[in-house]
Amino acid sequence: MTSTSTRDLVSQPYKYGFVTEIETDKIAKGLSEDVVRLISEKKAEPDFLLQFRLKAFRHWLTLEEPDWAALGYPPIDYQDIVYYAAPKQQEKKASLDEVDPKLLETFDKLGIPLSEQKRLSNVAVDAVFDSVSIATTYKEKLAEHGVVFCSFSEAVKEHPDLIERYLGTVVASNDNYFAALNSAVFSDGSFVFIPKGVECPMELSTYFRINSGDTGQFERTLIVAEEGASVSYLEGCTAPMFDTNQLHAAVVELVALDDASIKYSTVQNWYAGDENGVGGIYNFVTKRGQCRGARSRISWTQVETGSAITWKYPSCVLQGADSVGEFYSVALTNNRQQADTGTKMVHVGPRTRSTIVSKGISAGHSSNSYRGLVQIGPGASGARNYSQCDSMLIGDQAGANTYPYIRSQQPDSAVEHEASTCRISEDQLFYLQSRGIGFEEAVSMMVSGFCRDVFNQLPMEFAAEADKLLALKLEGSVG
Amino acid sequence: MIRPDAELLLDISDLHASVEDQPILKGVNLQVRAGEIHAVMGRNGSGKSTLSKVLAGHPAYRVTGGSVRYRGDDLLTLEPEQRARLGVFLGFQYPVEIPGVSNLEFLRVSTNARRETQGQEELDTFDFEDHVRERLKVVQMDPAFLDRSVNQGFSGGEKKRNEILQMALLEPVVSILDETDSGLDIDALRIVASGVNQLSSPETASILITHYQRLLDEITPDYVHVMAAGRILRTGGRELALELEQIGYDWVDEQLAAEGVV
Ligand SMILES: Nc1ncnc2c1ncn2[C@@H]1O[C@H](COP(=O)(O)OP(=O)(O)OP(=O)(O)O)[C@@H](O)[C@H]1O
Ligand SMILES: [Mg+2]
Secondary structure, X not given: OOOOOOOOOOOOOOOOOOXXXXXXXXXXXXXXXXXXXXXXXXXXXXXXXXXHHHHHHXXXXXXXXXXXXXXXXXXXXXXXXXXXXXXXOOOOOOOHHHOOHHHHHHHHHOOOOOOOOOOOOOEEEEEEEOOEEEEEOXXXXXXHOOOEEEEHHHHHHHOHHHHHHHOOOOOOOOOOHHHHHHHHHOOEOEEEEEOOOOEOXXXXXXXXXXXXXXXXXXXXXXEEEOOOOEEEEEEEEEOOOOOOEEEEOOEEEEEEOOOOEEEEEEEEOOOXXXXXXXXXXXXXXXXXXXXXXXXXXXXXXXXXXXXXXXXXXXXXXXXXXXXXXXXXXXXXXXXXXEEEEEEEEEEOOOOOEEEEEEEEEEOOOOEEEEEEEEEEOOOOOOEEEEEEEEEEEOOOOOEEEEEEEEEEOOOOEEEEEEEEEXXXXXXXXXXXXXXXXXXXXXXXXXHHHHHHHHHOOOOHHHHHHHHHHHHHHHOOOOO | OOXXXXXXXXXXXXXXXXXXXXXXXXXXXXXXXXXXXXXXXXXXXXXXXXXXXXXXXXXXXXXXXXXXXXXXXXXXXXXXXXXXXXXXXXXXXXXXXXXXXXXXXXXXXXXXXXXXXXXXXXXXXXXXXXXXXXXHHHHOOOHHHHHOEEOOOOOHHHHHHHHHHHHXXXXXXXXXEEXXXXXXXXXXXHHHHHHHHXXXXXXXXEEEEOOOXXXXXXXXOOEEEEEEOOEEEEEEOHHHHHHHHHHOOHHXXXXXXXXXXX
C-alpha cells in the first residue's frame, strides 16, 4: 500500500487502561459456601437473599462449564479469583462531595463526570466501581416521579419486597453455569423500578468500571417496568489493561408488564487484550427480558467492541399477547478478540413479534460468530420474526460465522431470515480516497454505513459516541 | 486549446510502474498544459487504466522509475486523497459500489474536502443540497440517485454519470476520464460530453481515455496519443484518431518490433 499504509500505523492505544490506586476491602481468593455466606454477611442481607445465593451455589457445583460456543480459551481457575472487593468507603455517601475524590476523578477521566456542575443534564448515572456502586445522580428528581434508580445493594435495603418479588424470575439461579455463579456471588449492580403509567423522565445509565486485576466481576441488574411504564437505559463498560484475564459474569433481568416498554442499550468497551491476545476481559453475560404483559416491548441494542472474549445472548421471552422483542447488535472484533453473540426470541403468546438485526465486523485475526434462536411455541399463533445477520470482513485473516436456529411448533407463524457477508475492498477505499476522503475516514464511513440500522436505535446522546468508538477500534486494522 | 505559454499542469517523465512485480508502465512521457484536451487510445491491456490509477495513487501499483510533477510539485509522494484535494480527478472505468454509504453524504464530504483545500467555506447539509441540485443539471441526473448508496445498483451508464457529477462538484484542475464513454447510450454520451465541455476552461485540462471516435466528435482533442506496451508510442493531432479508425493497430506490432520491444 502507499507510504502511510495503516498497516504501519500502530493501533490506537486503549485509552481507558489506567488503574486507580485506591484502598480496597478484599476477601481472600477462592470460592466456597463460606465465601458466599461472607459476601452476604458483609452486605448485611436479608435471609431470603442468602438462601437465593446458597441455592445457586449448590447448583453451580453440579454444573459443567459450557463449551458449545465457538470460543477458545484456557480453563478458568475459579479458586484463583477474588469474589468480593470494594473501595474502602464503607457507607454509601449521602452527597457526592463525600465520595473519595480519586473515584470521582476516575469517572471524570472516563468521560462520565458525576459532580453537580459537570454531569450530563438529561442522563442519570449510576457509577459502579469494581462491582460496587459509588454514586447515583439525579436520584431525588427521579423519585419525584416515583422512579427508583439505585444500586442493587441499596435496593435490597430499601425495597426488599420488590427484589424478593422479581429477582431470579427471569433468569433463574440455576439457568446456566455463569448465571448460577453470578447468583451465588454477585456483589452489586443497578436496580430500576418504573411504576405504573410513568414514562421515565430521563435516560438512565450505569457505568461499570473494573479496577482490580484479580477480582471477578459479578454484577446484577434488575429493571421492572409496571403497566404502561417506559424507560430507556444504557450501560457502559471499561477496564484497565492487565496481562491477565478477568472474568466478568453479569446477569441482567428485565420485566415488562402490560403495555410497558424497556429499551436497554449497551456500549461495551472492556479491555480487549493486546494485539497478540494477551490479557483482556472474559465477558460471559446472561441478559434476558420478559415481556410478561400484553403489548409490552423489550428492545436490546448493543455495541460490543471490547473484551477478549464475548459470550452473550440478550434474549426476550414474549409471553404477553402482541408483545414485541427487538435485538439490534453491532459486534466488532479486532486483533485476537473472539465474540460469540446473538439472541434468543422465545415466542410464547399469540401475535408476538420479534426483530433481529445483527452486524458483525471482524478485523485482524479475530473471530466473530452470530448465534441466534427463534423459538415459536404452540401458543404463539400469528407470531412473526424477521432476522437479518450481516457480516463485514476487514482484511483476509478474520473470520465470521452465522448460526441461526429456528424451532417452530406453530404452523400459523412466519419466520424470515436474511444473511450477507461483505468485505471492505482496497478498491472501495481507493475510490473514496480518490475523492479526497482520508483513509481512516473512508473506513469509518463504510463501517458506520454498515452499522446504521443499529446505531439508529441508540439513544441520541450515544449514537455519535458509538460511531467514534468503532472508528477508534479499527484504527490500524486495514491495510 | 494549445497555448505554449500556458501553465504546465502535469509533467510525466519516463514513468515506470508495476503491479504484483509485473512491469506494466515502461517509460511514459506526457506533458499536459492548462487548456489542453488529450485523448489516450490504444489496445486493450496497453496500460491506459494503469497510467490513470498510478496518477491517482492506487496502492496496488508501485512506481519503479521516472517522475510525475503536478503544477511543479512531486505528485507521487502524495496520498490519493491529497491528490484529489489538490485537483487531480480520476473518472473510473469501473466505478465501484459502496453499500451503506449514502451518495449524498459521500458527495458532500468529498466536495468539502476539496473546498477546504481551495480555501472555500464548508457547505452544510442544506447549502450542499442546493449546490448539488445545481450540478445535477450538468449531467441531467435524477435527484433520486442522491438518496441511494454510492453506485449501488446503478446501471453502467448511471455510474458514469455519477462520475461526471463528482467531477462537476470537485471542479478539478486535471481530469482523467477513463472510458467514461463506454457503456453510454447515444443520448447519454452527448450529455456526458456536453458536461465535460461545460466544465472545461483555459485553466484546466483533461485526459480522455477512449476507444471511440464518437466521443472525440463531441469533445475535440488537441492531442491524440496511442499507448502500447506501457508507453506512448505515437502522438498526433485530432486527425490521428480518425486515421486509427481506418487502419486499426496492426502497425503497432511492427513499430514495437522495429524498436526491439517484443
Ligand atoms: N491489479 C492488477 N493485477 C494484475 N494485472 C494487472 C492489474 N492491473 C492491470 N494489470 C495488467 O496490466 C495490463 C494493462 O492493464 P490496463 O487496465 O492498464 O489496460 P487498458 O489499457 O486500460 O485496457 P482496456 O482498454 O481494456 O481498458 C493488463 O495486461 C492487465 O492485465
Ligand atoms: Mg482500461
